[in-house]
Amino acid sequence: MAIEPITKVTGTAIHVPGSDIDTDRIIPARFMKCVTFDGLGEFAFYDVRFDPVTGEKTDHPLNDSRFDAATIMLTGINFGCGSSREHAPQSLAKYGFKAIVAESYAEIFFGNSTTLGMPCVIAKKEDLDPLKAAVEADPSLEVSIDLEALTVSGGDITIPVTIPDSARQALTSGKYDPIAELLENKEKIEATAANLAYVE
Amino acid sequence: MGKTLYQKVWDAHSVGTLSDGRTQLFIGTHLIHEVTSPQAFGMIRDLGLTVKYPKRTFATIDHIVPTENQDQPADPLAAEMIDAIRSNCDDFGVTYFDLKSGKQGIVHVVGPEQGITQPGSTIACGDSHTATHGAFGAIAFGIGTTQVRDVLATQTMAMEKLKVRRIEVNGKLRPGVYAKDVTLHIIRLLGAKGGIGYAYEYAGDTFDNFTMEERMTVCNMAIEGGARCGYVNPDETTFEFLKGRPYSPTGAEWDAAVERWKSFASDADAEFDDIVKINAEDIEPTVTWGISPDHGISISENIPSSADTDDAEEKITIDEALAYMKLPAGTPIKGIPIDVAFIGSCTNGRLSDFRETAKFLKGKKVAAGIKAIAVPGSQITAIQCEKEGIDKVFEEAGFEWRAAGCSMCLAMNPDKLIGDQICASSSNRNFKGRQGSPIGRTVLMSPVMVAAAAVEGKIADARETFDVEDPAAVA
Numbered sequence: 001m002a003i004e005p006i007t008k009v010t011g012t013a014i015h016v017p018g019s020d021i022d023t024d025r026i027i028p029a030r031f032m033k034c035v036t037f038d039g040l041g042e043f044a045f046y047d048v049r050f051d052p053v054t055g056e057k058t059d060h061p062l063n064d065s066r067f068d069a070a071t072i073m074l075t076g077i078n079f080g081c082g083s084s085r086e087h088a089p090q091s092l093a094k095y096g097f098k099a100i101v102a103e104s105y106a107e108i109f110f111g112n113s114t115t116l117g118m119p120c121v122i123a124k125k126e127d128l129d130p131l132k133a134a135v136e137a138d139p140s141l142e143v144s145i146d147l148e149a150l151t152v153s154g155g156d157i158t159i160p161v162t163i164p165d166s167a168r169q170a171l172t173s174g175k176y177d178p179i180a181e182l183l184e185n186k187e188k189i190e191a192t193a194a195n196l197a198y199v200e
Numbered sequence: 201m202g203k204t205l206y207q208k209v210w211d212a213h214s215v216g217t218l219s220d221g222r223t224q225l226f227i228g229t230h231l232i233h234e235v236t237s238p239q240a241f242g243m244i245r246d247l248g249l250t251v252k253y254p255k256r257t258f259a260t261i262d263h264i265v266p267t268e269n270q271d272q273p274a275d276p277l278a279a280e281m282i283d284a285i286r287s288n289c290d291d292f293g294v295t296y297f298d299l300k301s302g303k304q305g306i307v308h309v310v311g312p313e314q315g316i317t318q319p320g321s322t323i324a325c326g327d328s329h330t331a332t333h334g335a336f337g338a339i340a341f342g343i344g345t346t347q348v349r350d351v352l353a354t355q356t357m358a359m360e361k362l363k364v365r366r367i368e369v370n371g372k373l374r375p376g377v378y379a380k381d382v383t384l385h386i387i388r389l390l391g392a393k394g395g396i397g398y399a400y401e402y403a404g405d406t407f408d409n410f411t412m413e414e415r416m417t418v419c420n421m422a423i424e425g426g427a428r429c430g431y432v433n434p435d436e437t438t439f440e441f442l443k444g445r446p447y448s449p450t451g452a453e454w455d456a457a458v459e460r461w462k463s464f465a466s467d468a469d470a471e472f473d474d475i476v477k478i479n480a481e482d483i484e485p486t487v488t489w490g491i492s493p494d495h496g497i498s499i500s501e502n503i504p505s506s507a508d509t510d511d512a513e514e515k516i517t518i519d520e521a522l523a524y525m526k527l528p529a530g531t532p533i534k535g536i537p538i539d540v541a542f543i544g545s546c547t548n549g550r551l552s553d554f555r556e557t558a559k560f561l562k563g564k565k566v567a568a569g570i571k572a573i574a575v576p577g578s579q580i581t582a583i584q585c586e587k588e589g590i591d592k593v594f595e596e597a598g599f600e601w602r603a604a605g606c607s608m609c610l611a612m613n614p615d616k617l618i619g620d621q622i623c624a625s626s627s628n629r630n631f632k633g634r635q636g637s638p639i640g641r642t643v644l645m646s647p648v649m650v651a652a653a654a655v656e657g658k659i660a661d662a663r664e665t666f667d668v669e670d671p672a673a674v675a
Contacts, residue, residue, distance in 0.1 A: 019517060020392055020492045024631045028638070029612045033264065033277040035238035035284045037345075052638030078393035081426065082631060083610075084328040084342035085236065107396060107428050108328060112344035166360055169220035178358040179247070181218055182350055189356055192215045192226045193253070197460060198318055199228055200255055 005174035006117055006147065009099040011071030013143040013154065015132040016045075016061050021075060022082035023109060027091045029083075040087055041094030066139040071098040074132050079120075080109025089113040099145050101152055101161065103128065114167045117176050121145055123152065127159035147172050202467025205320075205433055206364045206399045209339045209464060213322045215356050225359040228321040229338075230257040230351045232294070233307045234264060234285040235612065236326030240348035241288040249353040254293040256355060258316055259285055261298065262306045263612045265605035267575050270299050274614050292352075305578020305604040308332040308546035312416065313580055315445025318457075319434035320464035324351055329546045329628065330429075331422040335415035336442070337434030337464055339399070342423065362428065363397055363473035368404035371480035376663035378556075379414035380548060380626065380646035382406065383421040384486040388496035390476065395427025398473070401466060402432050406480045412441040413552040420547045421628050424493035433465040487659060488630045488644040489533055490521030495630070497533060499649070499661045505529035524632055525641050526620065533659055536643075539621040541572040541654035542635075543599075543647045545609040548626035549577030554585050557647045558593040560666040566598030567657030573615065574599045575607040599654070611636025624653035 031043040049060045057063045073092070079102040080088060089112045092100075099119045113120050123131075134155055135141055143154040147168055151158050163171075170176040193199045203211075215224040232240075237259070244250065251257065264278045273279035289296035297303040297310055304310070308329050311317040319337035323330060326348045333340035343357065350357045367386060387394075400422050407415060415432045422430030432438075439458050442448045449457040484498030497504070503522070506515040506529065522529055527536065543549070543557060554576065566572045574594045576582035582604055585591050591601040608615040609627035616636025617623055623635055623642050630642035643659060652662035663669060 018520075019513065022492075022629075022631045024610075024629070024634050028633055029263075029610045030636070032235050032612060033275075033281065035280055036242060037239055047633045047638035052633075078396070078426065081392060082328065082423075082629060084326060084330075084344055086239075086326075086344035086346060089344075104393060104396065106393075106426065108342050108344060108423075112346065115344065115346045164360065166218075166221040170222075170358075173219065175218075175220055177346070178218060178220075178222075179350055179353065182224060182354040182356050182358065183249075185215055185224060185356075186354075188215045188224075189226065189252075189354060192213065193355065196212065196226070196228055197457070198321060199226075199253070 003117070003174045003177055006119060006171045006176070008144060008146050009072065009119060010142060010144040011098060012067070012069050012140060013072040013074055013135045014061055014067040014070035015074045015135055017076060019077040020081055021079050023080055023085050023088035024082055026080065026088040027085065032085060032087050037087065037090040037094070040091035041096070044091040044095040071096055072143050072145065073097050073100045074128060074135060075100065075102045077103045079105050081106035084108040086112045089116055089118055093118050101128065101145065114170060114176055117171065119145060119147060119163065119171055121152065121161040121163045123159055123161045131157050131159055201471055202469035204364045204401060204466045204470045204472065205337055205431060205464050206339060206362070206401065209320055209322060210361060212320070218358055222358040222360050224356050225322060226356050227324045227351045228256065229316060229323045230355070231307050231311055231323065231325035231330070232257060232259045232348065233327065234261045234281045236345050237288065237348055238281065238284040239345045240352055243346070243349040244352055251292040251294065251352045253355045257294045257352065258311070259289050259294050259296040260304050260307050260310050261285060263606045263610065265299070266614050267602035267605045267607045268614065270603045270605070302579050305581065306546045306549060306606055308420065309550060309577035309581065312336065312412070313445070313578055315442050315448035318442065319438060319461035324357065328423045329420050331427070332416050332420040332546055334419040334422065334429050334431030335412055336438055337431055337461065339429055339431065341429040362399040364401055365395070365398045365474040365476065366401045366403055366472040367476045367478065369402070369406040369478045369480050370404040371406060373406065373480045373483060376485055376648070376668040377483050378646040378648065379410060379417040381483050381486045383418040384488070384493070384496045384644065385483045386478065387421065387425040387494050388486065389478070390425055392424065392492045392494040393426045395422065395425040398427050400427040400430035401472070402430055407432050408435065411552060412437060413550045416550070417547055421493065424628055434461045485646065485649055485662060487533055487649065489525065489527060491524050491630055491632050492521070493628065493630060493644065495521055499534055501533065502530055503527050503533050534661055536622070536659045538570065538624045538643070538653050538658060540617060540623040541566070541570055541650050542608045542623055542625045542627065543650050544575030544577065544607050545627040546577060547628040548647045549575060549581065551581050551584050553626065553647045554590050555588070557651045558590045560648055560662070561597045561651050562593050564597050564655045566654045570654055570657050572599040572654040573602055573608065575602040576604050578604045608635050610634060624650045624659060626650050
């Protein structure tokens with residue numbers, strides 16, 4: 001179950017403005033009626049991309065064809081709050097996103113995204129704002145997230161970012177899906193269980 | 201220096217440290233439901249794995265269950281999900297409280313009801329409201345589907361340790377103020393992201409005096425304040441609740457369990473990363489006005505206006521929320537007309553919620569044109585309410601009395617808002633589109649406040665609607 005380390009994500013970016021963007025907004029609950037994650041990509045941000053009354057496309061940034069090729073999302077505070085649904089990062093990944101740069105994340109979303117190999121790095125607002133402006137001015141700007149240098153750069157802008165060290169380690173060592181390592185510790189798991197009175 | 205409950209439970213369940221620095225944490229109790237588990241079972245099969253401790257996973261079905269007729273899946277997709285959880289549980293030997301069991305319900309109601317939720321344990325579920333179980337002094341948190349896979353396959357998961365913030369509420373709640381108001385008040389004070397990185401320890405004499413159901417209501421919404429888990433230290437109230445439940449220990453094992461459970465409570469000299477103190481008397485009946493659970497105000501306040509703040513970001517947030525909610529800035533929240541009233545959910549769908557609301561609803565009528573539904577959180581809750589005649593009180597008042605499920609809290613079933621209907625709701629999230637219509641509007645409040653809104657046809661102060669200050673009405 002070897003997986004490729006992720007040290008760098010490069011691509012064009014899109015700015016999706018807003019704070020407290022919850023996972024219901026990222027993937028409305030009705031699209032979770034499914035037994036696989038396949039096909040969730042087309043429903044990412046569905047109810048803000050399409051006018052609920054007319055069905056017409058809204059002015060949401062994801063509807064702006066200049067950003068169709070974007071693989072990096074720049075956004076605000078507490079991104080991915082609310083429901084624990086992994087359908088949210090799954091839909092973003094299947095839509096084509098490979099990484100996110102935000103001011104902060106809800107924890108469950110962050111963990112789910114890391115496990116999928118979609119790095120979520122944290123930037124300060126004052127650093128992120130000029131990058132957002134540069135991306136909006138030039139949708140073809142190549143943006144690069146470097147998980148070793150802990151920077152995000154685009155054009156002549158390079159900003160510092162952070163990410164919890166465990167997530168950085170997991171991504172850069174190709175161990176972001178922990179299942180292999182969890183399975184390896186079978187004896188330690190059983191020893192722990194044996195010490196818990198409520199576990200048979 | 202003493203330890204917190206969080207630290208003690210963490211230590212007892214730590215398997216080791218993973219190469220990325222995270223802890224491999226043993227999950228003593230795993231709860232699953234139909235929405236976030238089928239993909240996890242699919243992954244297990246794809247990897248050629250099996251369920252390591254099938255007796256430590258418990259399943260039920262809640263999100264997609266129709267509440268008018270539980271046996272009629274709404275559509276082929278819902279039917280497929282129901283079939284999937286049944287066959288997955290059968291294939292791997294997992295206990296499944298299905299619709300025919302008489303024990304089905306919202307997973308966070310079923311766990312405590314069955315005595316599966318126990319102090320000093322770790323509990324994970326692919327659902328963010330798993331924090332509910334923290335009311336028993338468990339460390340309980342929501343996980344993603346890939347982590348559901350990890351727990352199924354290994355009974356462990358990779359986890360980063362949290363800091364602990366103690367939130368102390370002391371004093372007596374005023375009449376007409378409920379646990380729901382306490383949790384909305386805390387979220388209002390600390391913000392929707394205030395709890396990121398923290399577990400919340402809820403303490404103080406208000407919590408000491410709370411019933412288990414009240415504690416569950418507060419812990420349930422820890423995640424709405426950004427905290428992945430929240431807990432209350434176990435005490436006699438906890439043990440009293442658990443005694444005699446189907447999965448509770450019995451005989452000598454019971455006595456040993458109680459001693460063990462007590463030992464997990466935070467030590468008197470435990471140190472916390474942060475402490476917040478709140479006076480119970482300061483808490484008013486609280487309602488939300490916007491699109492985030494931290495958009496709360498007391499019933500006597502005005503809807504905020506972006507003119508009230510100099511913070512540019514906050515101005516944008518307020519304007520966006522008010523535009524979505526179609527509410528007038530700077531005017532009283534009281535009196536805003538509603539279309540729908542919903543009592544239920546893992547936050548407020550328990551026996552005490554219906555008992556308390558029925559006391560006030562008796563002899564009252566839901567206002568003309570209001571759709572009002574009451575949805576018990578479990579089949580057992582429904583049966584008990586029906587034994588006590590509570591269903592009749594709701595029905596005579598004009599509520600529809602439904603069968604157990606998540607219902608209109610998230611609308612993955614036929615119970616949904618239509619168009620831009622506005623709903624007085626005892627649920628936990630007022631996000632855009634949360635209740636099933638992309639332009640539907642949610643106002644969160646306690647069940648008694650929902651009943652008051654239903655009776656008046658508008659957002660109301662239940663203390664006025666039901667003359668709560670009058671001792672005769674309260675008795």
